[in-house]
Amino acid sequence: xxxxxxxxxxxxxxxxxxxxxxxxxxxxxxxxxxxxxxxxxxxxxxxxxxxxxxxxxxxxxxxxxxxxxxxxxxxxxxxxxxxxxxxxxxxxxxxxxxxxxxxxxxxxxxxxxxxxxxxxxxxxxxxxxxxxxxxxxxxxxxxxxxxxxxxxxxxxxxxxxxxxx
Numbered sequence: 304x305x306x307x308x309x310x311x312x313x314x315x316x317x318x319x320x321x322x323x324x325x326x327x328x329x330x331x332x333x334x335x336x337x338x339x340x341x342x343x344x345x346x347x348x349x350x351x352x353x354x355x356x357x358x359x360x361x362x363x364x365x366x367x368x369x370x371x372x373x374x375x376x377x378x379x380x381x382x383x384x385x386x387x388x389x390x391x392x393x394x395x396x397x398x399x400x401x402x403x404x405x406x407x408x409x410x411x412x413x414x415x416x417x418x419x420x421x422x423x424x425x426x427x428x429x430x431x432x433x434x435x436x437x438x439x440x441x442x443x444x445x446x447x448x449x450x451x452x453x454x455x456x457x458x459x460x461x462x463x464x465x466x467x468x
Contacts, residue, residue, distance in 0.1 A: 356392060361376070362398040396420070
């Protein structure tokens with residue numbers, strides 16, 4: 304069960320499967336999955352072209368969290384990022400694009416005034432009535448060709464029934 308978040312799933316994976324490092328080279332894992340370090344986040348936060356935003360502590364489906372867990376996920380990540388960057392954090396990219404009016408309202412109530420999701424679901428029209436919920440185009444590879452394509456065609460692709468990351 305994913306309530307209130309996928310921690311139980313992570314624990315089950317840890318107990319049931321061999322460590323990924325036992326069959327995948329460490330260099331590959333570092334290059335493809337390590338994520339940003341606090342030093343990387345600190346460095347990028349100094350650049351005026353970038354904004355550092357919340358993505359929660361451990362990537363829950365926020366719509367499945369009770370109010371207290373949702374608030375903990377958002378506020379704890381915000382506090383960490385503000386401590387590391389020395390800047391106020393006022394944006395969130397919803398984990399897995401999972402949000403509803405309740406989640407958006409909670410974010411708004413705690414001062415998160417920019418909220419992003421890569422995919423809009425069937426209730427996208429309802430969601431977008433909250434004008435501070437901003438669709439975004441995900442960029443997951445360093446290829447400038449892919450970035451250029453998504454910048455050029457991202458909004459068009461978003462309006463199609465197909466899902467593009």
